[in-house]
Amino acid sequence: MNHQNHITPVNMAPSDQTDASAGTRNQQWLKQYHQSHAHVFGTPLRVLDHGRGVYVWDVDGHKYLDFLAGIAVNTLGYAHPTWLQAIEKQASQIAHISNYFASVPQISLAQKMLEIAQAPAGSLVYFANSGTEANEAALKLARLYGRTLTSADKPARILALNHGFHGRTLGALSATWKPAIRTPYQPLLPAFDFIPANDMAALQQAFEPTDQTGKNQQAPVAAIILEIIQGEAGVCPLNAAYLKAVRQLCDQHQALLIIDEVQTGMGRTGIWFAFQNENLCEGITPDVVTFAKGIASGFPMGGIIIFGQQYASLFTPGIHGSTFGGNPLAAAAALATIDVITRENLLGNARERGRQLQQGIMSCGNPLFKSVRGTGLLQAIELTHPCAHAVASWALDHGLIINAVAANAIRLAPPLIIQAEDLQAGINILAAVPQDLADD
Numbered sequence: 399m400n401h402q403n404h405i406t407p408v409n410m411a412p413s414d415q416t417d418a419s420a421g422t423r424n425q426q427w428l429k430q431y432h433q434s435h436a437h438v439f440g441t442p443l444r445v446l447d448h449g450r451g452v453y454v455w456d457v458d459g460h461k462y463l464d465f466l467a468g469i470a471v472n473t474l475g476y477a478h479p480t481w482l483q484a485i486e487k488q489a490s491q492i493a494h495i496s497n498y499f500a501s502v503p504q505i506s507l508a509q510k511m512l513e514i515a516q517a518p519a520g521s522l523v524y525f526a527n528s529g530t531e532a533n534e535a536a537l538k539l540a541r542l543y544g545r546t547l548t549s550a551d552k553p554a555r556i557l558a559l560n561h562g563f564h565g566r567t568l569g570a571l572s573a574t575w576k577p578a579i580r581t582p583y584q585p586l587l588p589a590f591d592f593i594p595a596n597d598m599a600a601l602q603q604a605f606e607p608t609d610q611t612g613k614n615q616q617a618p619v620a621a622i623i624l625e626i627i628q629g630e631a632g633v634c635p636l637n638a639a640y641l642k643a644v645r646q647l648c649d650q651h652q653a654l655l656i657i658d659e660v661q662t663g664m665g666r667t668g669i670w671f672a673f674q675n676e677n678l679c680e681g682i683t684p685d686v687v688t689f690a691k692g693i694a695s696g697f698p699m700g701g702i703i704i705f706g707q708q709y710a711s712l713f714t715p716g717i718h719g720s721t722f723g724g725n726p727l728a729a730a731a732a733l734a735t736i737d738v739i740t741r742e743n744l745l746g747n748a749r750e751r752g753r754q755l756q757q758g759i760m761s762c763g764n765p766l767f768k769s770v771r772g773t774g775l776l777q778a779i780e781l782t783h784p785c786a787h788a789v790a791s792w793a794l795d796h797g798l799i800i801n802a803v804a805a806n807a808i809r810l811a812p813p814l815i816i817q818a819e820d821l822q823a824g825i826n827i828l829a830a831v832p833q834d835l836a837d838d
């Protein structure tokens with residue numbers, strides 16, 4: 399059924415304009431944005447004012463159903479009372495302390511992270527403030543580990559996958575594939591090698607002592623960093639056999655397996671971490687897991703879990719650090735997020751709503767939609783032709799926030815609190831997307 403007739407644009411009514419000659423409030427604020435912000439993000443889509451649950455409102459008062467959640471960040475949606483209370487209480491108690499001191503929320507959170515990751519005895523947590531910083535810490539750990547395998551003047555290699563995304567600071571960028579964001583910053587860090595995802599032969603070759611020609615020696619591999627579902631690449635899962643081979647080769651060659659769960663972690667795929675998915679990762683234990691995005695439901699935080707004492711002991715006093723890492727406010731927001739995920743069974747909800755989303759999209763009758771991929775509430779719709787930006791723009795004009803993650807793919811990552819009715823409302827808008835849209 400096509401719902402096109404029932405879907406009306408939300409943000410085109412001239413009556414909303416405060417002063418027609420000055421434009422809408424969105425336009426006025428965006429003009430000032432441009433005059434005051436470095437232009438790294440292009441033009442923001444709207445200027446948002448507030449949010450409640452799974453809805454946000456812009457400065458002109460238009461309401462949007464949010465199927466992006468700040469890019470898989472707002473686990474609990476907007477202004478969840480438990481999250482709000484936790485931050486308010488912590489702010490009134492103690493907000494920031496530096497790492498010369500510790501706080502109870504920080505300690506409790508580290509314990510909780512070890513518990514939900516089912517990390518073995520001796521495992522430890524390091525807190526940072528974002529995904530890129532989490533990966534930065536993991537890569538620094540890998541460099542330290544590499545020094546135990548080879549000399550510093552011929553560093554052990556770190557493998558990363560084509561289409562992988564790990565962040566934009568120079569270290570994490572060195573493991574990030576996309577040429578458009580890498581090239582302007584070259585030279586990046588040495589001894590990073592990219593291999594195609596899900597390619598067994600290339601994986602095997604990367605661990606060999608000589609390169610493909612058989613003539614040149616290769617340094618040993620210190621680590622491989624990967625996402626189990628490549629989020630920024632368009633929500634593309636690795637396959638189970640490949641992941642098994644990665645773990646085996648890491649064991650065989652004493653290399654670290656770093657799993658980047660920045661986007662997939664903290665319940666997004668219907669389990670705490672994607673590496674706990676038995677279908678995809680049976681028997682696979684990582685050596686390092688990185689997390690950020692959804693952990694504190696909108697409060698900036700990231701970090702790593704180092705599995706086992708052998709690797710955890712590589713970090714010694716002074717070797718790495720951060721002013722804000724483990725900040726009590728962020729830790730309180732994260733503890734509240736984990737508490738609500740557990741109490742409200744948001745893992746189960748993510749699994750169920752994920753199934754509803756897949757079925758709803760595939761049965762909605764929109765011929766633009768070729769397939770849906772992903773797990774839980776991290777999904778992407780593959781389109782029949784490259785018009786994702788036009789689709790996202792049309793949806794926004796009709797009250798739904800979605801993301802053109804690739805030219806022919808739409809990413810859907812609503813808050814984990816979303817209920818069946820709101821999810822269906824979003825599917826109805828998607829069902830009504832016209833077929834004749836084309837990207838500029």
Ligand SMILES: Cc1ncc(COP(=O)(O)O)c(C=O)c1O
Nearest residue numbers: 528529530563564565629660661
């Ligand atoms: C898998 C993955 N790793 C790392 C990052 C970088 O996170 P941040 O933007 O918080 O630095 C992202 C961001 O999209 C991501 O998806």
